[in-house]
Amino acid sequence: MTEDTMSSEEFWDARYGGAGRIWSGNPNVILVREVTGLEPGRALDLGCGEGADAIWLARQGWRVTATDVSRVVLDRAARQAEAEGVADLVDWRHHDLGVSFPSGEFDLVSAHFLHSPTEMPRERILRNAADAVAPGGTLLIVGHAGPPPWEHDHAHVVLPTPEEVLESLGLPDGRWEVLLCEEHERLQTAPDGSLATRTDNVLKVRRSSE
Secondary structure, eight states: OOTTTSOHHHHHHHHHHTSSOOSOSSOOHHHHHHHTTSOOOEEEEESOTTSHHHHHHHHTTOEEEEEESOHHHHHHHHHHHHHTTOGGGEEEEEOOTTTOOOOSOEEEEEEESOOOSSOOOHHHHHHHHHHTEEEEEEEEEEEESSOOTTOGGGTTOOOOOHHHHHHHHTOOTTSEEEEEEEEEEEEEEOTTSOEEEEEEEEEEEEEOOO
């Protein structure tokens, strides 16, 4: 079975099940920077992975609904939340976001690096994310601007700019405020241990309270 024939759940279960911790265990830097100072409320974390963002939000007082397509990683994230004493603040939910989406409205909806080598209707998912933002709430989308420099086979892959992401959301005029729409560079450790520069993009918009 190849990536082209695997479902998203099969792919991510295999990836997370075939190794120990994949990510650093630290929350995403942009999440911390952009959410610090917001009044805690209900948060939705889309594609939560091993749970670092959801756990950090819970520590700040947010009540978090955290979703992922992989049951393997949701179990891992739940164990980590239990170990860190915030299990009662995080509701871990299994969703293939291209098929089902959490119900309800949220004061913060966060989608960090919602990319997949398997088929995934990212634009539709992000429009659903915008619809889930409560009046006065915030939508924060962070994504890669391109593949990592060490993946030469994927050098042809073109990912959307933050402006293109904003346009694809189709937000009604006058009902949203664009707080941030930009690209930024960061250092990432390559598989060979060297440091490489990657470009990511960030979009932060706030829904009007009316």
